[in-house]
Amino acid sequence: MHILIKLHLQLLSRSIGKDGWLRLASFLSMLWFMQGCVIYYVKLDQIPLETMDALAEHPAIAIAAICVSAFIMDILFKLFFKHDATVMDAFVKTRPFRRDTWERFLLISQFWHPFNLLLPTLCAVGCFMLFPIGWGMLLLLSLYAISVVDGALIMSVKRGGRYEETKVKAHTWLQNWINAAIQGARVQNKYVTSIQYISLLRVPRLLVEANFAWIAMFLVVWLQSHDGVFIWEHNLCILGLFVCHSIFIGRYGLCIESSFFDGIWTKPLLLNRLLSDKYKTFGIITLPLVIPCILIIPNGWVSWSRFLAFAIYGSGFGNMVMLTGAYNRLHFNLFTKAFYGLYNNRDSYYHGYEYVIALVVFTIAIGLTFLPKPWMCDVSLIIIGAASFLLHQYYFKWVERLFFRNRYKHINNYR
Amino acid sequence: MSIVISHLQKQYDDNFILDIPSLIIEDGELVGLVGNNGAGKTTLLRLMLDLIETNHGQVVNNGSIVSVSEKWKWWTGSFLDRSFLIDFYTPEEYFGFIAEVYNIAQDELNNRLAHFMPLMNDEILDRGKIIHDFSMGNRQKIGIIGAMLVNPKILVLDEPFNFLDPSSQHIVAHLLQEIRREIGTTIILSSHNLSFVNDICTRIILLDKGHILMDHFHREGDKDVELERYFLES
Structure with a gap:
């Protein structure tokens, strides 16, 4: 058992690498510092004094309530996002490890599984800022224990029984439904189109990113809208609703297809068709985010014309230009268990100019909000977005020509 | 349908990986490409499928220059390795994808898949698994079926017998002979x-360090x- 543990920790350490540890340390330092600032300057001022007194008088009850909430949210989070490598790889299988040793190792490894460290890491600063040190430590340890137990539970559920088979069947049902939504009653080319969103459901890393985009944008819009005052910065939130997926997922570009690009290239399937499918998918998968946001936005916080204008601009123009360099990518291991590249030392699969394009999209939109009349901004955004919808196929044919100029280099990069 | 290769060269840095002055593969031939590791077999197949760039020369697939036109993709089926498979699709979805790309109707797809049932051996369809979770052997079968499903006029396969159990190897050999006989596939x-190779090929080409050492017609x-003498002595 200790050999397995040592081996696993060595592999983990090696995959992060020296640079990775430095990056992780600086990321955590920055995260905790920002958490501290946010809690101290923003939230502590806004928490009613009575609540703070109650926390101080009955810390055990408060901790219990936090733990129950954390348990529920953590279980749901891990159900969707946590994927464990529970099958022995060839190296381990050919060594004299018994099956029950392996099973025990899988359980013990939950103590240092990155997903299980996430909850206590994110809550560490808050624990000590809201409670005295002793109670803060108790809360932190409780959250850690909850996270480990949840992690083990989810691993066991996914490992046993017909979880994977049920999931695949559920995806097939969803695939039929989404294709019907995209193409109406007469569904054509469902398997070609569904590469884009089935990959989001079945490729663990993309599922994390897609849902992270949803959750992050939902929280941003909720927090920004609850005080009822719409200032110009809030235009960024509304636009972000409609382009978040093309930023989070779109930056992967053809990374997703890179694993099977040889199979695509040798078939009569045009690249502009793939890009067009991606473009439409970004629009469709935004809907489950937009509908709840419409429900939580207070009445009158943002005008309906502005909301619609950003919807058309973001979905039409923003999603389109984010795919301009989609072909210029590297190979991407679809089934890596990496969490935000912490397990992976290699360079990014994409280039920084996607963020430059995103900046341009936002700058144009925000610039238009400074036009003398609000309707001028709304009309301009609608015209840009609608024109993009109508002309996107020609745009992607142009992108396809860019790909053809150096196609062998790109195809080689995909391997 | 024929493949014409002329002055085909591929080099990396100063090393010639492949150098074929001329090669013509006629309709209906079943060509076995053999050679030791590093002979250039996979490189030649990749050049035929326009997956890598030639340094010189060209491959013409029934009048269509592969590096210039995309028409050849309509009549060519191929499977080289797992980079041809969509790992997150189930086999049914993958076959459905191929059928859509080649405009094969669902009924026709089902008829064609029925033909491959002996090879699938109840291990591939209706398993509720994505391709990534299948064994190497079953993935190989999925790839071969995917290539043959489109009733291609040209079929390119790289080591199709790899990872297959002996029964499946025989089935694949039989299917290849059948497709050649019934559709005239090259x-x-x-x-x-x-x-x-000796059993089913009508022509055997031996590659050695990127050159054709031997090319002769062969009786199945x-x-x-x-x-055999070459491999024993090398």
């Missing part, structure tokens, strides 16, 4: 399995003595 396959079932 097949180019590379293999280290000399026994199957006969043993190629010259070939």
